Amino acid sequence: MTDDNLDVPEGTSEVESGAPSLADELLARDTEIADLKDRLLRGAAEMENTRRRLERDKVDSAAYAMTGFARDLLGVADNLRRAVAALPAEAPGFEAVRTGIEATERELGTVLARHGIVRVETDGQKLDPNKHQAMIEVDSEAHEAGAIVSELQAGYTIKDRLLRPALVSVARAK
Incomplete structure (x- = not known):
């Protein structure tokens, strides 16, 4: 037994023991990246909408002051x-x-x-x-x-x- 496999019984692989495989970790990271990218895009869109609304309010304020x-x-x-x-x-x-x-x-x-x-x-x-x-x-x-x-x-x-x-x-x- 080596130090790397201390928690995995002898004769079993990582896949069999329930530990995540490299492909599962990559899939989880890709999902997390997609979620973060989606949140970033939504935040940017919300900022743009706020900027437009404030600009419209500024124009209205000047016109109807x-x-x-x-x-x-x-x-x-x-x-x-x-x-x-x-x-x-x-x-x-x-x-x-x-x-x-x-x-x-x-x-x-x-x-x-x-x-x-x-x-x-x-x-x-x-x-x-x-x-x-x-x-x-x-x-x-x-x-x-x-x-x-x-x-x-x-x-x-x-x-x-x-x-x-x-x-x-x-x-x-x-």
Whole structure:
């Protein structure tokens, strides 16, 4: 008996004694290598997905960072429209005031549009719950059921997202 075969009884081989053969060890190592390679590839793919998601979040963050400020400015635009509507139609001396308020309103609209803030279209449209909020239903012979009759408050989008829905009145079904 030699030192190499101390735990193997005399007359038996390693295969017979249950000790792993060289082929079994290689197979186990190959399996372990394949598992590690798979984990490495999955980890790399997960890192790439995370990187892409963070990049997309960064772009969205930059594009929509001014959403709160834009919502606040929409109140100013509404008040300018109300101011023009409240001026008497034929009162002497108010033409300059009306012209000034309308110019300010146009300039505000231009600035909003420059930053991707666009008014939601309501004229001649059917009610779209993704853009419009129906406030009242009215009887209308001129409109089919579900069509927008009038706009109560303008709605706006920022880039491709709804900033504020348009508040509208809708024709009632007959």
